[in-house]
Amino acid sequence: MRVAAFTGFTGPDDVAVLERDDPAPSAGEAVIDVEACSINRHDLWILEGDSAMVGTDELPFVSGLDVAGTVSEVGRDDATVVAGDRVVLCPNQTCGVCRYCREGPENLCERYSLFHGGLAERALVDVDRLVPLPDSVDATTAAAIPTAYMTAYHMLRRAETAPGDLVFVPGATGGVGVAAVQLVDVLGARSVGTTSSAAKAARLRDLGADHVIEASDPEEIATALGERSAPDAVLNHLGGEFTELGLDVMRRGGRMVICGRTAGDRSAFDVPRLFLSHQRIIGSTMGTQGDLERLVQLIAEGAFEPPVDATYPLEGTGTAFADMQRRDAFGKLVVRP
Ligand SMILES: NC(=O)c1ccc[n+]([C@@H]2O[C@H](COP(=O)([O-])OP(=O)(O)OC[C@H]3O[C@@H](n4cnc5c(N)ncnc54)[C@H](OP(=O)(O)O)[C@@H]3O)[C@@H](O)[C@H]2O)c1
Ligand SMILES: [Zn+2]
Numbered sequence: 001m002r003v004a005a006f007t008g009f010t011g012p013d014d015v016a017v018l019e020r021d022d023p024a025p026s027a028g029e030a031v032i033d034v035e036a037c038s039i040n041r042h043d044l045w046i047l048e049g050d051s052a053m054v055g056t057d058e059l060p061f062v063s064g065l066d067v068a069g070t071v072s073e074v075g076r077d078d079a080t081v082v083a084g085d086r087v088v089l090c091p092n093q094t095c096g097v098c099r100y101c102r103e104g105p106e107n108l109c110e111r112y113s114l115f116h117g118g119l120a121e122r123a124l125v126d127v128d129r130l131v132p133l134p135d136s137v138d139a140t141t142a143a144a145i146p147t148a149y150m151t152a153y154h155m156l157r158r159a160e161t162a163p164g165d166l167v168f169v170p171g172a173t174g175g176v177g178v179a180a181v182q183l184v185d186v187l188g189a190r191s192v193g194t195t196s197s198a199a200k201a202a203r204l205r206d207l208g209a210d211h212v213i214e215a216s217d218p219e220e221i222a223t224a225l226g227e228r229s230a231p232d233a234v235l236n237h238l239g240g241e242f243t244e245l246g247l248d249v250m251r252r253g254g255r256m257v258i259c260g261r262t263a264g265d266r267s268a269f270d271v272p273r274l275f276l277s278h279q280r281i282i283g284s285t286m287g288t289q290g291d292l293e294r295l296v297q298l299i300a301e302g303a304f305e306p307p308v309d310a311t312y313p314l315e316g317t318g319t320a321f322a323d324m325q326r327r328d329a330f331g332k333l334v335v336r337p
Contacts, residue, residue, distance in 0.1 A: 001019070001020055001021075001022050001023075001120060001121040001122045002017050002018070002019060002020075002120070002121050002314055002337070003017070003018055003019075003020050003062045003119060003120035003121070003314075004016070004017055004062070004064075004119040004120070004314050004315075004317035004318075004335065004337075005017075005018045005060035005061060005062050005119075006046065006047050006059065006060060006061045006062075006063060007059060007060045008059065009046070009047065009048065009049030009056070009059075010048075010049065011047060011048055011321070011322075011325065012047065012318045012319070012321040012322040012325060013318065014047060014318075015047070015317050015318035015321060016060070016318075017314055017315055017317075018060060020062075020120070022122060023122055023123070023124035024073075024124075025073055025074060025075035025124060026075045027075045027076045028075060028076070028079075028126060028127055028128070029074075029075045029124055029125065029126060029127060030071050030073065030074045030075065030079065030081055030124075030125055030126075030127050030130065031071070031072050031073040031074075031122050031123070031124055031125075032067060032069040032070065032071055032072065032087065032089070032122065032123045032125055032130075033069045033070050033071075033072045033121070033122055034067055034068075034069045034118060034120060034121060034122060034123050034337050035068055035069040035070065035139035035140075035143075035336065035337075036067075036068045036069065036139040036140045036142070036143035036311075036334050036335070036336050037064040037065075037066055037067050037068075037118035037119055037120075037123075037143055037334070037335050037337070038066040038143045038144050038146075038147075038148075038175075038308075038332045038333065038334045038335070039063075039064070039066075039119075039317075039320055039321065039324060039333050039334075039335065040065060040066065040147045040148065040175055041174070041175065041260070041262060041324065042065065042114075042147065043063040043064065043065070043119075043321070044321055044324055044325060046061065046063055047063070047321055048325075053113075053114075054116075061116070062116065062117045062118075062119055062120055063116050063117075063118075063119055064116060064117060064118025064119035064120070064123075064335070065089075065091035065114055065115055065116060065118060065146060065147050066088075066089070066091065066118060066143050066144070066145070066146040066147050066148075067088070067089040067091075067115075067118035067123050067125070067143065068086075068087070068088040068089070068133065068139040068140075068142035068143040069086075069087070069123075069139055070084060070085065070086055070087070071083050071084065071085045071087060071130070072122070074127065075127070079127045080127055080128075080130075081127055081130050081132075085130075085132060086132070086133040086135075086139070087130040087131060087132055087133055088130075088131050088133055088142040088143065088145065088146065088292070088296065089115060089118070089123070089125050089129055089130060089131075089146065090129045090130075090131055090146060090150075090289040090292045091114050091115040091129075091146055091147060091286075092106060092107060092109075092112070092114070092115075092129065092286060092288070092289060093112070093113045093114060093115055093126075093129075094106050094107075094109035094111070094112060095109055095110065095111040098110040098111065104288070105288050106288050106289065107154070107285055107286045107287060107288055112285070112286075114286075115129070118143075119314070119317055119335055119337070120314075120337060121314070121337045129289065131289065131292055131293055131296055133296065134296070134300040136300050137296060137299055137300050139336075140308055140311060140334050140336065141299065141305065141306055141308070142296070143332075143334050144306040144308055144331070144332040144334060145292065145295050145296065145299070145306060146292055147175065147286065148174075148175030148176050148178070148179045148306075148332060149179040149183070149292075149295050149306065150286055150287030150288075150291045150292050150295065151176050151179070151237075151259050151284070151285070151286055151287060152176050152179035152180040152183050152235065153179070153183050153287055153291050153294070153295060154284055154286065154287030154288070154291055155180070155235050155257040155259055155284050156180070156183055156184065156187060156189075156233075156235070156257075157291075158255075158257050158282050158284050159233040159235065159255045159256075159257045159282070160233075160255065161184065161187050161189050161232075161233060162187075162189065162232075163187065163188030163189060164188065164189060164190070165189040165190070165232040165233060166189070166190050166191075166192060166210075166228070166229060166230075166231045166232050166233075167180070167184045167189050167190070167191050167192070167231060167232065167233045167234070167235060168191075168192050168193075168225070168231035168233070168234045168235070168246065168249065168250070169181055169184070169191055169192070169193040169194070169234075169235050170193075170194050170221065170234070170236060170238050170242045170245065170246070171193075171194060171195070171237060171238045171242070171262065171263075172191070172193025172194055172195060172204055172209060172212075173193070173195045173197070173200040173203070173204060173329075173330050173331075174237075174329065174331075175331070175332055176235075176237045176259065176260065177193065177237065178204075178207065178306070178307060178330070178331040178332075179306070180193075180235045181193050181204065181207060181208070181209045182207065182208070182304045182306070183304070185208050185304070186298060186303050186304055189232075190210040190211075191209050191210050191211070192209070192210060192211035192212075192213065192225065192228065192231065193209045193211070193212055193213070194212075194213045194214075194215060194216070194221055195212070195213075195214060196214070196215070196216035196327070197214075197327070198214060200330050201214040203307075203330045204330075207307065211228065213225065218241050218242065218244070218245040221245060221249075222245060222248055222249055225249045226249075229251075230249060230250060230251035230254070231249060231250050231251065231254060232250075232251060232254055232255070233250070233254060233255045233256070233257070234246035234249075234250055234254070234255075234256040234257070235257055235259075236256055236257065236258045236259070236260075237258075237259050237260035237262065238260060238261070238262045238263040238264075239258060239260055239261030239262065239263055239264050239265065239267060240261065240262075240263035240264025240265070240266070240267060241263060241264065241267070242263050243256070243258065243267035243269060243281075244267060244268065244269045244270075247269050247270070247273065247274060247279060247281075250279055252277045252278055252279070253277070253278045253279065254277075254279050254280070255279070255280045255282060256279065256280065256281050256282065257282045257283075257284050258281065258282070258283055258284070259283075259284050259285060306331060306332055307330065307331035307332070308331060308332050308333075308334050309329045309330045309331050309332065309333055310323065310329070310333055310334075311333075311334045311335070311336050312333070312334070312335050312336070313335075313336060313337075314335060314336075314337040316335070317335050320333045320335055
């Protein structure tokens with residue numbers, strides 16, 4: 001089979017299509033013919049050498065978390081799936097025995113890790129992590145869901161988002177950002193999103209964002225936000241100075257959920273102001289398989305549709321990462337091997 005592998009850690013030029021042996025499933029495993037695999041900033045961190053998760057000894061490395069396709073082989077006949085089933089993979093990998101695996105939620109697992117290997121014609125996966133796809137949900141749409149939408153959905157749950165709440169989403173045009181805006185709407189809340197691009201601002205309005213701020217400077221964003229009521233919650237996947245910004249603009253008692261650090265690993269904020277205004281900062285990573293099942297159901301019911309900005313053949317995987325790196329994308333980018 002062919003795979004799109006990272007052959008180095010300097011960026012999109014280090015993606016090459018290579019030949020690999022076809023995988024053979026053991027008990028508890030299945031092979032999926034990959035129809036679609038979306039990419040995430042997480043893959044780009046690895047490709048840019050900015051992830052502690054993958055070392056040079058693992059090169060060439062096949063990334064890709066968000067896989068959808070058709071089961072072609074199972075390791076044992078009594079598996080919960082059979083060849084021909086259409087599925088999407090939940091990329092969570094958990095130990096199954098720690099306190100958090102027993103008590104939930106599973107994404108707190110002490111040995112939590114992620115599936116990698118979707119940027120390939122075939123993927124070897126755990127049968128227990130497969131979610132069946134209704135006929136109405138195509139593979140490209142399904143591949144757009146797992147990482148971005150599970151993360152955003154779980155963050156909104158952690159933020160205790162209620163109907164009518166105003167949710168601030170800095171950087172609302174990427175995978176997690178677009179997912180957040182769409183799911184805020186599904187939950188009956190209102191969104192205010194930002195982008196640095198006029199073209200993406202227009203698309204954000206078309207998507208149904210309630211307010212759009214076209215700016216990248218935190219002070220400029222704060223001024224624009226000041227004209228409205230203070231947000232009840234902030235979904236922060238940018239980190240860095242957007243953490244201070246979130247705390248500055250959020251209402252008393254507001255909740256800020258953080259899942260990422262695109263704009264920086266460190267934040268400095270006013271501690272007394274945090275406790276005097278009873279605000280909360282909540283860390284959150286990915287979501288649960290139950291979240292993914294719910295999201296598939298919502299899409300099947302027509303509650304929302306993830307926008308896929310572009311699809312690429314396996315040979316175009318490097319181009320997909322270059323598009324993400326240039327901040328050209330709106331929503332998800334999907335490779336179709
Ligand atoms: N902890 C978890 O479980 C988890 C899960 C998923 C993602 N994440 C993290 O969440 C972040 C977003 O992931 P993603 O896949 O959604 O990425 P993405 O699609 O590349 O996100 C693009 C968005 O980020 C904005 N952006 C990009 N670079 C920026 C910068 N330097 N300063 C300010 N804004 C910037 C873009 O704004 P413009 O519109 O202005 O271009 C756009 O709105 C990443 O840090 C990722 O690692 C974490
Ligand atoms: Zn565990």
